[in-house]
Amino acid sequence: MNSDVVIIGAGIIGAATAYELARLGVSVTVVDRGALAGGTTSGGEGNLLVSDKPPGPELDLARDSLTRWHTLGFGPEVELEDKGGILVARTPEAATALAHLTKTHREVGVDARDITPEELAEREPHLTRDVAAAAHYPEDCQVQPVLATAALLTAARRLGAVLMTGAAVTGIEPGRAVHTSRGTVSTAQVVVAAGPWSGSVAALAGADLPIQPRRGVVLVTSPVPTMVHHKVYDASYLAAVASDDAGLQASAVVEGTPAGPILIGSTRERIGFDATIRVAALRILAQGAVSLFPALSGVRVMRAYGGFRPYAPDHLPVIGEDPHHPGLWYATGHEGAGIGLAPATGALLAALLTGGTPTVDPIPFSPGRFA
Ligand SMILES: Cc1cc2nc3c(=O)[nH]c(=O)nc-3n(C[C@H](O)[C@H](O)[C@H](O)COP(=O)(O)OP(=O)(O)OC[C@H]3O[C@@H](n4cnc5c(N)ncnc54)[C@H](O)[C@@H]3O)c2cc1C
Structure with missing residues (x-):
């Protein structure tokens, strides 16, 4: 051949x-x-996120990619959804960092909007009110x-x-x-x-x-009526992504799916190709998600799954x-x-x-x- x-x-x-x-x-x-x-x-x-990438080469690649995702001609068959992302800062320090991020994003042309508590509540009625600041990124999307x-x-x-x-x-x-x-x-x-x-x-x-594997685990709830409208994540996720630490990093990332289950991510750790699911890591994910969406405390977890991200130094x-x-x-x-x-x-x-x-x-x- x-x-x-x-x-x-x-x-x-x-x-x-x-x-x-x-x-x-x-x-x-x-x-x-x-x-x-x-x-x-x-x-x-x-x-398909721009919100988690500070200005630089990866953001340039992400923006080029997002344009291409929209012009490939795919739609419901790949569950392409323009849901938008919401970042929440839970402390005054995190709020300052988030304001800086949205400002630098706007400077390079990313649609990054600082939103008021009222707008946040309107966009995500089930989200905790214990939030120091929030930003809306309408360009963030999702595919299956x-x-x-x-x-x-x-x-x-x-x-x-x-x-x-x-x-x-x-x-x-x-x-x-x-x-x-x-x-x-x-x-x-x-x-x-x-x-x-x-x-x-x-x-x-x-x-x-x-290239090394960087393990990640996601929790999946049983199907529920729509409770999470955007991809919602704690701004501390950005530090976990950028970290070079091989130890366990976990930050709350919560999103709904068209079929009803809610995906709760995600962990990061460099432990080779060890696929063991650890209850302690799942507990941290669940606690983070419930802290963002208190109503999730009454929702059952259906399963957990994970994979190995291809990590470059x-x-x-x-x-x-x-x-x-x-x-x-x-x-x-x-x-x-x-x-x-x-x-x-x-x-x-x-x-x-x-x-x-x-x-x-x-x-x-x-x-x-x-x-
Ligand atoms: C928990 C978690 C959450 C994530 N969330 C997101 C997200 O929200 N958005 C996002 O953009 N990315 C996300 N990612 C990352 C994303 O999944 C990966 O970056 C992406 O899937 C990598 O794709 P790939 O094609 O490079 O690798 P893979 O999908 O791993 O494909 C590599 C292929 O190579 C094959 N292969 C390996 N060795 C051989 C061999 N010797 N001979 C033949 N074939 C071989 C394998 O069988 C495999 O099919 C997430 C990852 C994890 C783990």
């Missing part, structure tokens, strides 16, 4: 990259050892990650892309071939989009890529060609934002690989930065 490009990983990033390359007429084969979206993509939420991955891969396959599931990659010869448990694909270009496993996949080509995605291994490309390291960042990542990788003009500055995401 022969293909211009082989993408390793059929998660949201591999799917978006396949779609963008196929759109440019490149022949693409996507290989995955499991089914589509069977990795981290099925273990997270689907928020597995449905979105399937939709992107379906669109890519319509354009000629090939999907090989159940094909574990066992060897990579950059510039020549990818060897899998289902046979060899000859190719000049390989894209590693293997999420938190990207480091071990890159090692098959003799490359060194510092500087919290930025890795998108581009390995300077030491020509023909070996990366689209990975999106940590807790890979669903939101997927369309822009696919477009950036496709532009770089085909010699096109990127719509965002590729330098901050360059794999060469680790050298």
Whole structure:
């Protein structure tokens, strides 16, 4: 078998990259050892956020991506919902930090609105009144990650892309071939989009890529009548996201879903690929959610699930060609934002690989930065 490009990983990033390359007429084969979206993509939420990204390269990528999510032509089939985000500060210090964030966001053109207690109560009637300040981000949205991955891969396959599931990659010869448990694909270009496993996949080509798993767990309640209208989160979440601490970080992130269950996230810890669900961590999540929405204390938890975010040491995605291994490309390291960042990542990788003009500055995401 022969293909211009082989993408390793059929998660949201591999799917978006396949779609963008196929759109440019490149022949693409996507290989995955499991089914589509069977990795981290099925273990997270689907928020497409600008509110949690301070001005900088990740925000630029997120804004480019958000525009693309809206022009892909997807809608209810991927549960695309323009719900907006609400950040709440619970202390005077957090309120000062939130006011600074919304100001810097407005300066770069993000729709960030400081809202009054009355407007907050109107937008989220069940939210606690014990709030020092709040901000509304109308641009924040949500998709269902597995449905979105399937939709992107379906669109890519319509354009000629090939999907090989159940094909574990066992060897990579950059510039020549990818060897899998289902046979060899000859190719000049390989894209590693293997999420938190990207480091071990890159090692098959003799490359060194510092991606680690950052574990996260989400609680799911039984279905309830609509109680949470936006994605609502404690502003302390921003510090948890940016933290380099390997220990447990938890901050309340609460959102409803079209089917009725409420998702309560999320934890962050670097403990390798340990998938044990710890009651202590779930308790912290539940307490945080009830503190924001007291009515949740009477709602039953249905289940918990989790995944491993692909963590890069500087919290930025890795998108581009390995300077030491020509023909070996990366689209990975999106940590807790890979669903939101997927369309822009696919477009950036496709532009770089085909010699096109990127719509965002590729330098901050360059794999060469680790050298
Ligand atoms: C709790 C939690 C909440 C989250 N919430 C959000 C959110 O609200 N918004 C957001 O944008 N992001 C969120 N994320 C992050 C998001 O889920 C990830 O950034 C994203 O799914 C990464 O996608 P990916 O395609 O890079 O990786 P994956 O989905 O992990 O895909 C990688 C694929 O590579 C395959 N693979 C690995 N090794 C091999 C091999 N040797 N051979 C063949 N195939 C291989 C795997 O089977 C897998 O299917 C969350 C994550 C977690 C854990």
